[in-house]
Amino acid sequence: VDCSAPACAEELVALRGAYLDAQLRGERREALALIVERGLGRGFGVDELRRCVLAEAQREVGQLWQQNAISVAQEHLATAISQVALAHLYDRAPLVPRNGKRVVFACVEGELHEFPARLAADALDLAGFDVRYLGASVPSVHLAELLRSDGVDLLGLSVTMAFNLDALRRTIPLVRAASPTLAIAAGGDACIGQDALLKSLGVTLTAATAEQLVTGARRLLGVESS
Amino acid sequence: MTDSHVAGAPALDPALLALSREFRLELDAGGVITCADPVAERALGAAPGMRFTRLCVPGTEAKAEALMQHARRGVVRDWELGLTVSSVPATVLCSALPRGDGVQLLGVALPSQYGGAIEQLNASMDEVVRLNRDLSRQRKDLAQKHDELSRAYRDLDDSNRGVVSLHAELAERNQTLRRASDVKTRLVANVSHEFRTPLHTILGLSRLLMDGADEPLSQEQHKQVRFIRTAAEELSQLVNDLLDLSKAESGKAILRPEGFDARDFIAALRGMLRPLASRPDVALVFEDVDPALRLETDHGKLSQIARNLISNALKFTERGEVRVGLRAEGPDVVLSVEDTGVGIDEAHFALIFEEFGQIEGPLQRAQKGTGLGLPLARRLAEMLGGTLRVESTLGTGSLFTARFPRVHPEVREFSALEARSLDPARAPVLVVEDDRKTIFIYEKFLAMAGFQVVPARDTQSARRLLAELRPAAIVLDIMLDGESSWSFLSELKQDPRTADIPVLVVTVTSREQKARALGADEFWLKPVDQDRLLRKLRSLQLRGATSKVLVIDDDERARYLIKRFLDKSPYTVIEADSGQAGVAAARAVQPSVILLDFLLQDVTAFDVLDELKADPRTRHIPVVIVTSHALDDEQRERLASHAEAVLSKENLSRELAINRIRDALVKAGVGAGAQEPRGATGAPSQPVRQEVPR
Numbered sequence: 001v002d003c004s005a006p007a008c009a010e011e012l013v014a015l016r017g018a019y020l021d022a023q024l025r026g027e028r029r030e031a032l033a034l035i036v037e038r039g040l041g042r043g044f045g046v047d048e049l050r051r052c053v054l055a056e057a058q059r060e061v062g063q064l065w066q067q068n069a070i071s072v073a074q075e076h077l078a079t080a081i082s083q084v085a086l087a088h089l090y091d092r093a094p095l096v097p098r099n100g101k102r103v104v105f106a107c108v109e110g111e112l113h114e115f116p117a118r119l120a121a122d123a124l125d126l127a128g129f130d131v132r133y134l135g136a137s138v139p140s141v142h143l144a145e146l147l148r149s150d151g152v153d154l155l156g157l158s159v160t161m162a163f164n165l166d167a168l169r170r171t172i173p174l175v176r177a178a179s180p181t182l183a184i185a186a187g188g189d190a191c192i193g194q195d196a197l198l199k200s201l202g203v204t205l206t207a208a209t210a211e212q213l214v215t216g217a218r219r220l221l222g223v224e225s226s
Numbered sequence: 227m228t229d230s231h232v233a234g235a236p237a238l239d240p241a242l243l244a245l246s247r248e249f250r251l252e253l254d255a256g257g258v259i260t261c262a263d264p265v266a267e268r269a270l271g272a273a274p275g276m277r278f279t280r281l282c283v284p285g286t287e288a289k290a291e292a293l294m295q296h297a298r299r300g301v302v303r304d305w306e307l308g309l310t311v312s313s314v315p316a317t318v319l320c321s322a323l324p325r326g327d328g329v330q331l332l333g334v335a336l337p338s339q340y341g342g343a344i345e346q347l348n349a350s351m352d353e354v355v356r357l358n359r360d361l362s363r364q365r366k367d368l369a370q371k372h373d374e375l376s377r378a379y380r381d382l383d384d385s386n387r388g389v390v391s392l393h394a395e396l397a398e399r400n401q402t403l404r405r406a407s408d409v410k411t412r413l414v415a416n417v418s419h420e421f422r423t424p425l426h427t428i429l430g431l432s433r434l435l436m437d438g439a440d441e442p443l444s445q446e447q448h449k450q451v452r453f454i455r456t457a458a459e460e461l462s463q464l465v466n467d468l469l470d471l472s473k474a475e476s477g478k479a480i481l482r483p484e485g486f487d488a489r490d491f492i493a494a495l496r497g498m499l500r501p502l503a504s505r506p507d508v509a510l511v512f513e514d515v516d517p518a519l520r521l522e523t524d525h526g527k528l529s530q531i532a533r534n535l536i537s538n539a540l541k542f543t544e545r546g547e548v549r550v551g552l553r554a555e556g557p558d559v560v561l562s563v564e565d566t567g568v569g570i571d572e573a574h575f576a577l578i579f580e581e582f583g584q585i586e587g588p589l590q591r592a593q594k595g596t597g598l599g600l601p602l603a604r605r606l607a608e609m610l611g612g613t614l615r616v617e618s619t620l621g622t623g624s625l626f627t628a629r630f631p632r633v634h635p636e637v638r639e640f641s642a643l644e645a646r647s648l649d650p651a652r653a654p655v656l657v658v659e660d661d662r663k664t665i666f667i668y669e670k671f672l673a674m675a676g677f678q679v680v681p682a683r684d685t686q687s688a689r690r691l692l693a694e695l696r697p698a699a700i701v702l703d704i705m706l707d708g709e710s711s712w713s714f715l716s717e718l719k720q721d722p723r724t725a726d727i728p729v730l731v732v733t734v735t736s737r738e739q740k741a742r743a744l745g746a747d748e749f750w751l752k753p754v755d756q757d758r759l760l761r762k763l764r765s766l767q768l769r770g771a772t773s774k775v776l777v778i779d780d781d782e783r784a785r786y787l788i789k790r791f792l793d794k795s796p797y798t799v800i801e802a803d804s805g806q807a808g809v810a811a812a813r814a815v816q817p818s819v820i821l822l823d824f825l826l827q828d829v830t831a832f833d834v835l836d837e838l839k840a841d842p843r844t845r846h847i848p849v850v851i852v853t854s855h856a857l858d859d860e861q862r863e864r865l866a867s868h869a870e871a872v873l874s875k876e877n878l879s880r881e882l883a884i885n886r887i888r889d890a891l892v893k894a895g896v897g898a899g900a901q902e903p904r905g906a907t908g909a910p911s912q913p914v915r916q917e918v919p920r
Contacts, residue, residue: 066289068305072317076344083355091362095370112345114352125363133359135352163284 543567778808
């Protein structure tokens with residue numbers, strides 16, 4: 001098992017292997033114990049665990065399905081375990097003062113892969129942003145309507161599946177019409193290598209990882225790093 | 227399973243075949259469909275010539291390509307693909323194996339419920355995760371608020387500690403100041419008393435000289451002695467003012483309210499003060515007073531206020547008039563003294579009410595005053611429940627107004643207390659006490675314990691009340707104004723009707739009262755006033771006593787003066803220069819009155835009193851204590867054997883009063899405790915009014 005992010009410590013790579021194994025066997029308690037005890041317990045930060053263990057493990061789960069090594073059912077089970085682990089990490093994350101910037105986060109209409117959006121939303125939230133997370137497949141019309149009335153500083157849109165880029169194409173003009181000056185961030189696997197498309201849609205900020213998103217959002221909204 | 231797999235299997239009814247989820251496809255080496263069974267055509271929309279990946283859910287084509295790759299090399303089983311089945315994305319399990327260059331493929335679409343159920347579970351979990359975030363964030367927000375509050379609390383705690391230490395500092399300073407003030411008051415009292423003795427000698431002897439008692443003085447000598455006397459009188463006035471003020475300040479001055487007519491008051495004032503108006507250009511005018519106006523307050527104190535204000539006004543007025551008025555204003559009475567004198571700058575309004583706070587000026591320097599008149603007048607006005615104010619214009623004149631209630635508040639409250647009818651639910655306690663304030667304190671304490679106070683300000687009214695009601699207890703102040711309640715106490719104890727009523731004796735630890743408690747009939751401050759002495763003797767004579775006066779004093783000058791005072795009177799003075807000699811003389815000569823110095827060299831006045839009161843031959847002789855000295859606090863009560871309890875007014879607290887009274891009541895078997903069966907009587911600490919409902 002390889003870690004695409006070179007910053008991950010060796011011990012975290014090993015931890016990810018064990019975690020993935022527990023995940024695929026459906027051993028929720030074991031997987032959580034690994035994150036909490038071997039992760040937090042040995043002094044790893046919430047950000048590291050989220051990036052090097054949970055996000056990467058989830059990526060591997062997708063690859064395993066692709067290779068038909070696991071079934072859809074197993075994939076969902078693994079995702080569910082990662083969601084719970086993520087919740088535990090969120091709960092244990094240190095308290096950061098709010099920076100006063102409001103972010104709305106959503107998956108585009110039709111996009112059911114919620115986990116990457118959740119990762120990004122948690123990262124922003126724990127960095128001090130006031131995040132309103134809307135979840136999977138948010139209808140474009142409703143999203144635009146919501147943004148019209150809200151004093152939102154940034155909209156985050158997540159697209160995992162390439163075929164959902166169409167939804168992104170439909171959503172952004174609707175949002176722009178409702179809220180012309182709103183900053184929009186787009187991300188997710190489907191966005192990788194789509195810079196030209198994103199630029200043409202008027203996306204303000206793109207990010208490959210949750211950490212990049214946090215850094216970019218801070219710079220964009222003029223927030224001091226805390 | 228379809229018919230083609232099993233030999234001899236029945237041919238399927240087309241209606242059943244329409245429900246099949248199983249389909250078969252053949253693909254060529256390029257992944258193009260070469261053959262599709264009816265189910266594949268119907269459910270997937272597959273047709274020969276179509277690329278297989280077109281059946282895939284967008285984005286999952288890669289996995290379909292991978293399947294074909296694997297299948298060209300060998301058997302593949304249960305390969306999951308996302309295909310569009312009946313226009314809906316569905317999970318399809320595929321098995322495949324090579325066939326020529328191409329691939330033969332058998333697929334089963336999983337029932338949509340399974341996929342749907344997973345999606346539903348997913349959505350539910352997302353919902354739960356979202357809720358979890360909200361809760362978690364709320365918890366964190368609360369934790370943060372808690373931290374902020376804790377910090378604020380710590381800050382408050384710090385500043386609170388600061389305030390507390392500041393308070394402690396203030397309290398300490400306050401105590402220091404109070405101590406200083408106490409020392410000052412004591413010093414003033416002591417020094418004043420020390421002044422009095424020599425002053426008394428000077429005044430007395432100068433009067434004897436002027437009276438020509440021994441031999442007449444020459445005119446010049448007479449003038450000189452008069453100067454001596456005037457100077458001594460001024461000094462005496464200063465000392466008296468000082469004493470009055472320190473008394474008022476220490477709260478020891480006793481209020482003696484009485485009823486009197488305003489007109490009489492002003493008439494007496496006019497007679498008293500006319501001699502003071504010695505300047506021909508200044509008229510002392512007394513305004514007419516409403517003849518119906520009647521006051522109930524301390525006559526003496528009001529008179530002192532008026533005298534001070536008027537003499538002050540006369541001093542600082544060179545021409546014009548000093549106008550004195552007394553009128554009612556609503557429930558109040560206003561005494562006004564207006565002059566056309568030098569006036570006072572507004573900046574000095576506060577100063578003139580301070581002790582010795584005199585203003586510098588030619589007229590002020592020329593007019594010698596004690597500097598205590600106005601402060602004393604203001605104190606006295608406050609004691610009357612009122613105020614003293616000044617209005618003035620420099621060079622035009624001043625107006626002093628004392629405003630106070632027509633009926634002193636204590637009198638009003640006390641009348642209400644006296645007038646109220648008995649509450650049958652509360653046991654009455656007869657309180658024989660001349661000080662109204664103390665009675666109010668009892669009322670408060672005893673009401674809380676379920677008793678009601680029936681006040682009597684002297685033994686006479688106490689006797690009258692006892693004829694009408696039987697109190698649960700009697701609280702008796704042994705030193706009443708102008709009388710001692712000693713005999714009343716023994717009277718109570720001898721009368722079988724009242725002998726069993728518990729009596730609580732209350733004393734004050736003031737020496738004057740202690741001395742009186744021990745049998746002294748009078749307590750005079752030196753210098754003894756001649757008129758007062760004679761008046762006292764005359765009143766004793768009316769009682770049929772003989773005319774011998776025993777003076778027990780180790781100060782020869784004091785004995786000499788009294789002797790000379792009584793030179794031409796019908797009284798004979800017998801002198802004793804020590805306590806022992808005095809007691810012996812008293813037994814031997816049976817004087818009609820004894821004047822006893824409080825501080826003797828050999829024994830204390832208490833010892834002398836004890837001896838006198840213990841002996842039946844001398845017990846009846848009235849004793850007047852004479853002292854020029856403030857005395858030490860000393861000696862325990864000697865009253866305990868005569869009373870159920872002894873209370874000290876100084877230590878009178880609510881708990882003490884209630885507990886002592888209750889203990890006495892329980893001991894005597896009366897009060898609320900007696901209304902319950904014996905043994906049901908609660909512990910002494912139980913409030914007596916708490917009866918157990920049955």
